[in-house]
Amino acid sequence: MSRGGTLTGIRLNGVTKRYGETEVITGLDLDIHEGEFLVFLGPSGCGKSTLLRMIAGLESVSDGQITIGDREVNDLPPGKRGVAMVFQHYALYPHMTVYDNMAFGLRNSGVVSDDIDRRIKEAARMLELDALLQRRPSQLSGGQRQRVAIGRAVVKEPEAFLFDEPLSNLDAALRTRTRVELARIHQRLNSTMVFVTHDQIEAMTLATRIVVMNRGRIEQIGAPLEIYKRPATRFVAGFIGAPAMNFIDVERAGDQGGRLVVALPGAQIKIPTAVAASSLPAGKLTLGVRAEHVILDASGPLEGRAEVIERLGDRSLAHVSLPNLPLLVAEVPRDLELEVGARVRMSLDAAHLHLFDEAGKAHHGV
Template identity: 65%
Template sequence: MTGINLRGIDKRYGSVDVINNFELQVDPGEFLVFLGPSGCGKSTLMRMIAGLEEVSAGEIHVAGRDVTHLAPGARDIAMVFQHYALYPHMTVYDNMAFGLRNVGVPRDEIDRRVQEAARMLELVQLLERKPVEMSGGQRQRVAIGRAVVKEPLAFLFDEPLSNLDAALRGRTRIELARLHQRLKTTMIFVTHDQVEAMTLATRIVVMNAGRIEQLGRPMEIYHRPATRFVAGFIGSPAMNFLDVDRIEAPNGFVAVRLPDGTTVQTSVPAAGLPTQSKLTLGVRPEALSIGAAEESDVLVGNAEVVERLGDQTFAHIALRNGELVIVQAGADSTISVGDLVGVRLDHSAVHLFDQSGIAYHAQARSVA
């Protein structure tokens, strides 16, 4: 097993800075995910690690060895791309064996590696087929197998599931998780899909504009986002945000007032919070619940949209001031479009964000 260390990495295209002084230690054997919107620099970082892009400054170390200026083939890293790029005239076996033959690996060793990878990826019955005779998911497994047979120090995955339909993405995601458990090799995975990140990662690097917005375990990032950007990017449906005014609270916790005059008492400690009066209240849909509209301690609004997803229901509630919040209701909720309802908040699960987007949390939560 091996780790990867990025030290002061810069990437410039002409006068445009894409990555600036990027520092990251990828631990041996971990499954690290770069997560962020298009254009945030995650694929550029991946390509620099692979040697497909030159760094403008900084160093890349793999297993303690400086590989910054080595050719891609000399880094002992295997990369799986978004597009399968299989040889159409070759069988699955030959696609997986081709790279090994080119570097002179003995025939018996090639066969051992291909057969082992085929068993691991459930491709044994497909070894004599050509790519045109297989589904998209099977082709992607072949592309992964072609990387596995190299027995590299680390794997790089650049959005490998984005061309698959929803069902295949789910199945292939599980196969990748199992592959990591079997190989216990360092893996870096690039995606803009938070479900892939949350379900695969040992740690997630949330990226924004070429920098790390937050680095942490999946549930840590979910429950305690460092910034409003992270809070809005992680979670489906996204966190609800409401502009509020801070008001005095004698109990050591912050109270806020919504534009319609409703006061909300939070469990966010006042100590350490900036004195600015304008804040943003953040609350996830599952921290809201629907109650009777006449209760005095709730927000009041009308249901505009109701999404019934089988195991859960999401209600989009338009509050009296015109703002919209999404509430996770019970799977068997009877709420209908047009209903007047009350919305209660779990005060221990709300977040506050200052004008610069920094987050302040109600309390530490136990995360796994």
């Protein structure tokens, strides 16, 4: 959504946040494109909510600039930035009806009554709140209250929407439904939306781009499948994906035809991409492989014992112990009845391996 023809992209240039001597965001640069759904993803304490609050004007910027559209907003109060924020806690006025909760901010801003009524009815129709406009928050379910909080943001017709973990108070079924509703709202409004979460499923299903954060810094920016398939660091590889990627410490074993060969107990593996041994920094190497690429194979070089079987409905996962190796998680073929304690042989799908150096940087080759 644009207001008065202004572009609604957001730019962060060298943004830093300090609390006393503690630096929680360090020199962060980021362009948020007009109309995209960008998700800040990372563990608790990584700085993602602080960053969102700086964009909203609820936290000051220690260094750097934030630009919304064509305006630098560092010194503007929240109400002048043209953004609307939806919080984890709904923050609805309990004594007001749904209609009045949605109208409150508009009335304070001097919007005329007819325009308020039009905006509320449009938002209520979009969010399926038409029949609830005269109810009070205590008469609503958690999912309905969250939709009212979203509706209160929609009626402001902002340049950008900011969401701070808005689904974390909902149960699993409601989270799924509300995710779908948010995706539909984005498609209808074509607005710039910035969403903070620690939940990778929310990030993968909602985002056009994901910003993976760790300790106040950006680890990787990319489309969901790009980040899943080509993680830039070991941190990203371990954070994205359920179950987490398997990691195995390996030794350099040579170079065949320009491709690195690594050794692990019981097997040697040629890395499929052209990663030359000479191009890698000194130090330990770690091989990464996802559960779906650990193949249960009767002639495979790795042998172990199934310690735990997770039956997840659509698929099953086997946690396999191997001599001198960490527990490996492998996806079990649907037609295979595997029991705890069974001996299994495995191979690794060479086309889907990841290599990380001692600093945690990925080496994908070409």
